[in-house]
Amino acid sequence: MAGLSRIRYGRAFVLLLTGAYFLVPLACAVAFSIGAGTPGRSIGFGAYTGVLGAGGFTDSLTLTLKLAAATIALVLALLVPALVTVRLAAPRLRTLVEIVCMLPLVVPAVALVAGISAVLRWGPDHFAGTPVFQALAALQDQNFPFVLVLAYTLMALPLAYRTLDAGIAAIDLRMLVEAARACRAPWPRTLLQVVLPNLRGALLNTAFLTLALVLGEYTVAAILGYQPFAVWILAISGSQAQMSVAVSVMGLLVTWVLLLVVATAGRAHHPKETS
């Protein structure tokens, strides 16, 4: 009995320590943002209301969400068919695909962005007046810079590969595919109606990780001169200390809520199928 309760106390202690590690800075940030930390100031939520009023909050958040959605779509559209094909038809290519997908891990974001901006600068000089020029211009559209989606896709590849590959390894892919094919399902329907539903968990995890990555990405966007949420937070913090902390706290909350939404969606019970 004594041993058991000792274990329980031990657990509580570890939990407390971990909690404190996260919560103390957070609490300090919140305290500072509502003015509790500075003597002589009245406590209030002025900073928070100010954030919503400040120019760019909704714009940058919408941009980030759009980028995240596009990145998730692109990552999945690239990886799922590739991994399924490799596993079914060319198991020997697996190592190659893995290496390619892991490459972005060793390329720092700064190097990546340097390369991208070099290409973007070099391109227009050579292709002026051709469709390539227009394509390059479209890539850098201020409202929806697709170039960021490309960069984020690259950066998300390693994590996405790991989660999707684990998900595919967990199901008997060949068996499911063959069972579907024996039931007269052509390839596209096999993929959409049999493989994807059974990869639900892995797909949601990938989406989750990609979303987290896009929400927090700063370097590439900032250097290329766009203003998604993370960049905007930093821009505003330069001018107003209290508000910047308030923004960070809100950013944290937004991220947390979004991830929670994805996670709950993933844990939902079996989908009701309409036969």
Place this chain on the structure above:
Amino acid sequence: MTDLVSDLTPLSPARTGATVEFRGLRRAFGATTALDGLDLTVEPGELVALLGPSGCGKTTALRTLAGFERPDSGEVLVDGEDITGVPAHRRDAGMVFQSYSLFPHLTALDNVAFGLRMSGIRTAERRARAAELVELVGLPHHTGHYPHQLSGGQQQRIALARALALRPRVLLLDEPLSALDAQVRLTLREEIRRIQQQLGITTLFVTHDQEEALSMADRVAVMRAGRLEQCAPPAELYERPATAFVAEFVGVMSRIPARPGADDGTVHVLGRSLPVSGRLPGTGAAGGTGDVDVLVRPEAVEVTADENGTSRITGAAFLGATSRLTVRLANGAEVAADVPTHAMTRLPVGAAVTLTLAHRPVLVDRRRASGGAGS
């Protein structure tokens, strides 16, 4: 249940099973040759069991017919039509797999209806048809269950219903019962046979359980190393095996060293001269000089207690009404013999006995170097 089948039949106008033909099918995986010139014809409505040791190419043959495997050479014909180039989803073959293959994200009913959905059949109709099939396999109360809520046997029943839902011309079963326990195997075996006969569907049934093959099939095709050894009705396979491999693979067969008789038609074995019913290939019909073995089934050997006997009982296994004795001959060969269990009291392990063979024609094979245990 019979009513259900007759209800089902009108939905499939004038369907009879198809003829299936493998012609010189060859398939190699790197250094392993899975199929090495397989020739086999399955008649309409027939259930043929593919029997053979592990790795002899049974699954590969089936997968080639289903369209999951491409033969290196040779062709697969269904109703005389070469389907080698037809993709799997247009082959019109229902398949039940060895492992549980139901779609985990769909209920039993939706699993059965999946193929109908792929064929673009309207919701109401496919629900009705799927429900009929679920009832046909005896699980009307499990339509809403997900695969993980079903037992192994129930999953295989649903898988069978799913394979039958599209009224395929050919039904392919790849060891559908091997993951199930003995009791369930027996009932499901009978049920598959009943449904197959009622629907009159051409069926290929892969198994490496010879009892399963002999009890269910119209004909049994014994395969060895990617080739067909013999394809014959169970009784013929048992009584007149075409090769030594079939003789020893199907049922229990003991080898007793023998001497060729004076003329080519007889053989001396266990002190008597018996007519030869057949010589297995390679026995060298002309030469009467080579050493030969007589192949005998346990039920053809009679064991009598005899103090002066030169053979000894070395083992006994209780099988129910009969018991199987292992008897070691003076020359070291071991022979299996079935005796009625009540006679066992007179035949304890270690007893000296004499073996006699009934005066019936016997099967003869060339002496095998490793088989007769020397001396």
